[in-house]
Amino acid sequence: MALNFFDKLSQNFIELLNDKDDYNVIIKVENKEKSFMAHSNVLKCRSPYFRRELENIQPNENNIKIITKSSVSAQIFDIILKYIYGGIVNLENVETRFIFDLMLVANEFKLEELTNKLEILLIDTKASWLKTHFSLVYRTIYDAQNFKKLENYCNDIIVKYPNLIFDSSDFTSLQESALVSLLKRDDLQMKEVEIWDYVIKWGISQNSTLPTNLEEWSKENFFTLKTTLQQCLPFIRYFHLTTYEVLDKIKPYKKIIDKQLWDDINQHLLAPERPVKSIILPSRSVLVTDLPPRTNKSEEFFSTIVSKDHVAEISTWIDRNTTAYTSTNNPYKFELILSGTRDGFASQKFWELCHGHAGTVVVVKVKGTDEIIGGYNPLAWDNSNINNQWMATNDSFIFSLKNGNIKNSILSRVKNQNNAIYYMGKIDQKSFGPYFGCDNFYIGNQCQCKCKFLIADYERPIRTPSSEYFKIVNYEVFEVRNF
Structure with a gap:
């Protein structure tokens, strides 16, 4: 013992x-x-x-x-x-x-x-x-x-959503080891010919002296590119490309491919049943999501305020993407933590149910208008504070969503990170719920809300001037999670 x-x-x-x-x-x-x-x-x-x-x-x-x-x-x-x-x-x-x-x-x-x-x-x-x-x-x-755990975590995301890296503005600065780790993946969700194009793009970008016109390339230029891509080329699935893809994409760069491999690619196109000397890698698997059995009952949606398109738009803002997510490729799911119509509109209920939840989205439906406004807090809500406390972050934002007569969405990111989110102490938790900036957007007790028109701690107002104070018919809080 x-x-x-x-x-x-x-x-x-x-x-x-x-x-x-x-x-x-x-x-x-x-x-x-x-x-x-x-x-x-x-x-x-x-x-x-x-x-x-x-x-x-x-x-x-x-x-x-x-x-x-x-x-x-x-x-x-x-x-x-x-x-x-x-x-x-x-x-x-x-x-x-x-x-x-x-x-x-x-x-x-x-x-x-x-x-x-x-x-x-x-x-x-x-x-x-x-x-x-x-x-x-x-x-x-x-x-x-x-x-290695984070590498695998990131690669698991990229193989499902390759645009996160391959379409990013700084793709060509990607480390060789990272690119190779992706090329090795059998489940990378891209067409092989597109992968080839990106590999060539990456390789050329590593050598600023290469001519922009391929017709002007010398033997030494091709050798330079071949040397640069020597760790990448073995993981291209050449034998799963179509004849046109080989002719249009591979052939112009055939000088960077070993002669035996080029001969085998051509033989395989003419007589695919004959064996070749080169290694044939398996084709990349396409992830298939089984659809649920069709029923006559309509699908029950998780929110009475926002649509799936709204969720995709908010997710795009969270990731600061230049390419918008859609409802079909959104990597996030929104899990409902609180609904005013279900859980009540007392401010203290917000601090009770949302305590400890990080990466949350608050949305409200404004009474008497088509307005849907809200905010995103990447930090964990905390109801243990004795006194009120400002929380600092660069990643929070408030917003207004396109809906009905509201023709355009408004995104307003935090500009004063030290006053991003206001956490209430025990006493004020009875009067105030989620609070973004200095009155930029908050939900008070029993449906009373405020959005300040003067620009303060966030980039821009999210409501047009009528009244800073307004009532809501419902509000919901979601935790943003990975699928």
């Missing part, structure tokens, strides 16, 4: 960290503006990175070893040290971007346990943020080359 006393052990080591008498290491962070004192034995025991660094640093005249990490913020390093000493990581009321950056620093310091925990936390609870910042996440994890 073993008795564990980890809580007291953790507490004692945190006390050791706070003891400034016996330290023998100083770590300078945040452009050397902040210094932390630590103990070499603890650092070396907990982190392979610090073990290597400390072994290669000579102490100064006071027998102190100094490590400089200018690019690491003081706030992140404070959490890193508390984890190293006490195994404690407090992530209350922090932005998802902070968690992501903390994971990167933990990986840099070779803190495998913390890195893995944060990676799983992001995948399990911060999916909306990961998709909103998909390009940043995807490129960063491939730069680090040590986040």
Whole structure:
């Protein structure tokens, strides 16, 4: 039988960290503006990175070893040290971007346990943020080359929605390892000829000296492209292209393909039953979604306020996409948390039902008009505050949706991130529900709402001037989740 006393052990080591008498290491962070004192034995025991660094640093005249990490913020390093000493990581009321950056620093310091925990936390609870910042996440994890769970998570999304990467403006800056990992996937949902076109585009972009006119290419130009694409070309499914695709797309670049492969492609087109010497990769599988059996009963929709087209539009805004989602390719589902007509319009009910939910959309139907307005909060709602508190984020927005006489939707992103969302303390939770900016949009108790006409913390007003205060017939709150 073993008795564990980890809580007291953790507490004692945190006390050791706070003891400034016996330290023998100083770590300078945040452009050397902040210094932390630590103990070499603890650092070396907990982190392979610090073990290597400390072994290669000579102490100064006071027998102190100094490590400089200018690019690491003081706030992140404070959490890193508390984890190293006490195994404690407090992530209350922090932005998802902070968690992501903390994971990167933990990986840099070779803190495998913390890195893995944060990676799983992001995948399990911060999916909306990961998709909103998909390009940043995807490129960063491939730069680090040590986040296999996130790599697989991102690739699972891309194979279903390849436009997220292949149609992005910075596709040509994609790391080679990331592109190869996608080309290896048998379930990449693209036509093979389109994949070929993107691979050629990527390869050409890596060599700025290549002529723009293919007819002007020399033998050396083709060799340059072949060398650039040597890791990509083996994963093209040449034997599943049509004759016209080979003639129109592959043949102009046949000089970058090995002679044996080119001969086999042509033989396969003429006599597909004959064996070839080249490896024939399987065709890419098309994901098929089984349709439910047809019934006479009409499908029951999840909302009495917004349509599936509205949901697709809001999802596009969440991901900051330039290409709009449709109701058929929207990667998100909206799960209803609260409905005013079902759960009541008391403000306190909002804080009760929405507490802990992150990545939420609030929509309201304005009484006496066709207006549908709302807001998106990427942070988790929190009803535990004693006092009112501003929450900072760059990713929230408010909106008005096209509906009936309302001909155009309005998107208004936060411009003062420090006043993005207002979380009510215990007393004011009885009077106010969701609150965006300084009166830019809020829902008060029992259907009373306000939208400020003067531009304040968000880019633009979402209602035309008539009255800042208005009544609603219903409101709904959804959590945005992956399919």
